[in-house]
Amino acid sequence: MNWNHIVTVYIKELKDSLRDRRTLISMIVVPALVMPVIMIGVGLIMSKIVRQAKQETPSVMIVGGEDSPAVVAALKAEKNAAGEPRFRFVPPGDYKPLISEKKLRAAVEIPAGFEAALQSGQPVQVTLYHYEGEMRSGIAQNALNDFFRTYREKTVEARLTERNLPVALIKPFEVKRQNVAPPEKVGGNLFGGFIPYIIIILCFTGAMYPAMDLTAGEKERGTMETLLCSPVNRSNIVMGKFLMVLTASVATMLMLLVSMTLTTLLGGSLFGSEQAALAQSTVEAKKVMGGFMPTIDPLGIVGLFGMIAPVAVFFSALLLAVSLFAKSYKEAQSYVSPMIVVVIMPAVVGMLPGIELSAKTALIPILNLSLVSKEMLSGVWNWGYIALIFGSSCLYAGAALAYCVRLFNREDVMFRA
Numbered sequence: 496m497n498w499n500h501i502v503t504v505y506i507k508e509l510k511d512s513l514r515d516r517r518t519l520i521s522m523i524v525v526p527a528l529v530m531p532v533i534m535i536g537v538g539l540i541m542s543k544i545v546r547q548a549k550q551e552t553p554s555v556m557i558v559g560g561e562d563s564p565a566v567v568a569a570l571k572a573e574k575n576a577a578g579e580p581r582f583r584f585v586p587p588g589d590y591k592p593l594i595s596e597k598k599l600r601a602a603v604e605i606p607a608g609f610e611a612a613l614q615s616g617q618p619v620q621v622t623l624y625h626y627e628g629e630m631r632s633g634i635a636q637n638a639l640n641d642f643f644r645t646y647r648e649k650t651v652e653a654r655l656t657e658r659n660l661p662v663a664l665i666k667p668f669e670v671k672r673q674n675v676a677p678p679e680k681v682g683g684n685l686f687g688g689f690i691p692y693i694i695i696i697l698c699f700t701g702a703m704y705p706a707m708d709l710t711a712g713e714k715e716r717g718t719m720e721t722l723l724c725s726p727v728n729r730s731n732i733v734m735g736k737f738l739m740v741l742t743a744s745v746a747t748m749l750m751l752l753v754s755m756t757l758t759t760l761l762g763g764s765l766f767g768s769e770q771a772a773l774a775q776s777t778v779e780a781k782k783v784m785g786g787f788m789p790t791i792d793p794l795g796i797v798g799l800f801g802m803i804a805p806v807a808v809f810f811s812a813l814l815l816a817v818s819l820f821a822k823s824y825k826e827a828q829s830y831v832s833p834m835i836v837v838v839i840m841p842a843v844v845g846m847l848p849g850i851e852l853s854a855k856t857a858l859i860p861i862l863n864l865s866l867v868s869k870e871m872l873s874g875v876w877n878w879g880y881i882a883l884i885f886g887s888s889c890l891y892a893g894a895a896l897a898y899c900v901r902l903f904n905r906e907d908v909m910f911r912a
Contacts, residue, residue, distance in 0.1 A: 504735025553635030560605035600635035701747025706814035711827035805888035812895035
């Protein structure tokens with residue numbers, strides 16, 4: 496193996512690739528834009544949608560309640576934090592199709608004899624109808640549930656007062672929830688599966704177009720024969736091409752890292768004050784988050800890119816080998832494009848709850864990277880599994896690279912009719 500020849504081929508391919516618009520888009524433009532669009536763009540859209548949904552006065556239907564005027568009056572008199580009516584009531588009718596068609600947010604069925612049952616101490620049931628999974632219907636259902644829970648508590652307090660019993664009788668103790676996990680563990684648990692998912696996809700797509708262009712593209716342009724006629728060993732040629740594909744993949748990841756860092760800083764300045772106000776005004780948010788915002792361990796980001804390095808080698812060698820079978824760029828696309836699904840599936844599985852890192856999952860390509868990245872971003876460094884994953888990834892990458900070199904030396908592959 497002659498490194499002078501390898502470097503010469505690499506520089507030649509690098510110059511050609513930098514002139515290719517598709518390579519520049521996949522290597523620079525896509526990773527530079529994907530994180531701002533996802534983290535800031537989608538975040539702004541989602542926050543706007545949620546804010547509008549919370550500000551909307553939900554339309555609600557009361558079914559029954561003719562003989563229970565007090566609870567109906569209390570429900571209609573319910574106000575929100577701004578002092579405005581909490582619900583907008585519609586005339587009784589067939590509520591099920593209206594809720595299913597999103598023309599009605601929720602309905603409450605008050606059974607006959609509701610107030611009489613309360614006065615006699617008989618158990619009674621109120622039914623709330625809503626659209627499961629629909630955000631606005633869920634907000635209306637939660638508001639109705641809050642009203643009836645408060646109404647029930649007031650009824651119980653009134654009964655206790657009538658019997659000269661303390662109200663504390665029904666609430667002998669309080670349960671307080673306190674988060675003990677540090678911010679980086681919370682952030683790693685929240686975003687640990689999503690971040691490597693994006694990095695894996697961009698690592699693959701960053702190597703995809705250069706791999707197709709340096710193999711099938713050169714076959715189609717008729718420049719592959721000229722390169723093979725040069726006084727350079729084929730192993731050196733394929734290594735030079737491989738280094739170019741690896742450069743594109745690594746450059747894509749580095750651009751993503753820069754974009755992620757800048758987006759995090761910019762997003763923090765944009766949303767920091769709003770999130771702080773939300774955390775201060777929302778008691779439940781304080782209980783869940785423990786009074787602080789989740790973060791990500793910076794060393795976890797470095798460890799993530801260190802762990803993905805052999806995966807980038809594996810992707811580069813595999814894509815180069817698959818593209819060698821194609822006679823044209825279009826044919827190479829038909830071979831390579833379905834591989835994206837194969838890459839995405841293990842990454843998606845790694846995001847599922849209940850999938851934990853073990854000796855078995857540490858040997859499954861891509862899935863092991865997704866699982867260990869979640870732990871590293873949380874500040875957990877299981878060095879035994881990290882060594883096993885890094886070693887197995889290097890083994891897979893070496894096998895793929897050896898297979899690629901072997902294919903490059905086969906005439907029936909290089910000049911397939």
